[in-house]
Amino acid sequence: MKIRNSLASFGAAALLILGTFSGLESPAAAAGPDDAVSQSTSQDDGRTDTGSATAAPMAPADNAEQASSSSERGLARCWNGRVSGRDFYMTCSGNGYKVYLDCTNGRYKFNTVFYGTWNHRLTCPVGTSAVWGGSWQ
Numbered sequence: 720m721k722i723r724n725s726l727a728s729f730g731a732a733a734l735l736i737l738g739t740f741s742g743l744e745s746p747a748a749a750a751g752p753d754d755a756v757s758q759s760t761s762q763d764d765g766r767t768d769t770g771s772a773t774a775a776p777m778a779p780a781d782n783a784e785q786a787s788s789s790s791e792r793g794l795a796r797c798w799n800g801r802v803s804g805r806d807f808y809m810t811c812s813g814n815g816y817k818v819y820l821d822c823t824n825g826r827y828k829f830n831t832v833f834y835g836t837w838n839h840r841l842t843c844p845v846g847t848s849a850v851w852g853g854s855w856q
Contacts, residue, residue, distance in 0.1 A: 755820050755827035762836040774825035795854040807849040812836040821850040
């Protein structure tokens with residue numbers, strides 16, 4: 720029993736070390752204090768995606784479209800847009816779109832390209848509030 724407990728402790732420590740030094744932590748866990756975080760779930764097959772973004776200006780060529788609280792056509796069809804504190808929620812459907820988040824301290828562009836219908840939760844950094852968001856290309 721003593722050997723088994725020792726092996727279990729050793730295995731847990733090895734996994735912790737491996738995760739720390741190999742970058743196996745999730746992007747959300749790796750996000751810095753000034754980063755925004757995205758959590759998205761596919762309505763098509765249940766896949767999930769997490770990511771982070773730093774504040775960056777958007778060029779006019781980025782073709783940004785605000786999400787609507789109802790529905791809006793553009794780069795992607797996005798609806799159910801709503802703000803709750805640091806979080807902005809929306810659902811989007813399209814082929815080859817990205818999402819962005821406007822916070823009280825700037826705009827955050829996420830580089831993941833989405834295909835299909837996804838529910839997005841975009842979270843502003845601590846100390847800021849969500850203003851709105853949408854899709855971009």
